[in-house]
Amino acid sequence: GVIFYGTEGYLVQQTYTRCTVFDKNMKPVKQFGGGGNHYRNFIDAVLAEDPGKLNADAVEGHLSAAISHLGNISYYLGAHNKVSAEEAKRILSGVKSLDDNLATLDRTLRHLTDNGVDLEKYPISVGPQLKFDPEKEVFPESPEANALLHREYRQGFECPTADKV
Template sequence: AGKHVYVEKPLSHNVWEGRKLVEAARKYNKVVQHGTQNRSGGAQRKTAAFLAEGKLGPIKVSRGLCYKSRKSIGKKPDGPVPKGVDYDLWLGPAPERPYNPNYFHYNWHWHWDTGNGDIGNQGVHEIDKARWFLGKNTLPLKVTSIGGRFGYEDDGETPNTQIAVFDYGDSQLLFEVRGLETEKYMGEAIGNVVHCKDGYVAGYQAFDPAGKKIPMDVKDDGRATNHFRNFIEAVKAAKPELLNADVLDGHLSASLCHLANISYRLGELRPITKDDPFTCEEGNEAFNRIRKHLTENGVDLSKTQLRVGRTLSFDPKAEKFVNDPEADKLLTREYRKPFVVPENP
């Protein structure tokens, strides 16, 4: 209760504990900065301001991309805990399991007990910008996610290929993960593309519908800085409001990753060649590009199954799913004692 905290991304392992972090930060009036450093970048802040002014008309889709090649981690046997490692402490709230190098650094990202896949690893940076650019300080009304772990068989559990569509009612946030070699989308690989009525933004540059560059003539808000400096200055002033990436922003963006993964994990396997899985045009367009992408990586679609996630309705105020107890269970976890997050921080 007495410390200010800089929390690396993602802020949380599940939605419930992220909300508990927000409650604790507010209760004790502490400075809690999330490690989504793009919030302090000059080009990023200029882009957010430009879009907020509506100079390209209403936003239709805010797209985040995590096209980051990830090699197979292979399969490895359990083994002895390395010297100097307190393995019980390292596991923390996760269930006990024997030490295995494929479940340790860095590969813990690819297991549900410890990680969130690349959408919550690299992807949380781009999903945070996608939400920021969309101007949404809340969670969505619906989510659907599809994908799989394609191109190899290894010890990893999380998808290396994933599409998530978040429905905000008046607009959509769409996120794509590709872990196999791929071409860029509209010039971007790890970045964002925002589709508006009268143009689009890609790579922190604005374009009209014909692809002609448009100047971003917006006023500098003076808050672009080194992200760590921003944290230290807020700590010195004891003013959380000075933060560029407050704990609430971290919670909302990390929760988008969690919601996508919940939809995915509750999904069913079906042939990847079957009809389009989404109810929206943008999601199905991304899916058809994924099919082409997998074929180019040598994946035989006739022998491949896709996990099609459950479309989940969500109550953003209650931070609960609508009439889906099975999905609600995945908003939190069973915490291994004594590593238990308290109900009332």
């Protein structure tokens, strides 16, 4: 699963088809569920030339996918920043969040160790803490992270920028 920390609470993506929003006191506020074949639904809507046939607005799909991409960007930027468990604890102890970062790390380390991962041989990566502007959809303080928001597309499959739509 994936956990995102916001100013008013958390979003926990437990599975592909289930997310729960919690307030700061870990009280569930809203649950999202879904399923079905989103790819087939998209193709059917395109073939029918009817966006109303979509299970969700395209913007919702964009925002949902963006959640995972944002976490991956920090991971990619820290992929070569291999640290010991103790160093990771030191780094995380300085990160302000609504969660108990050290308890989360301890659970992760225990899970890895219980499953035979040698943390000396395969140290963990710690990505940078990034600030994201959700209105502009950019990292205002990280050109390196912004460079990972988009990629070069194959000819004929380019994704135009807003000024070229």
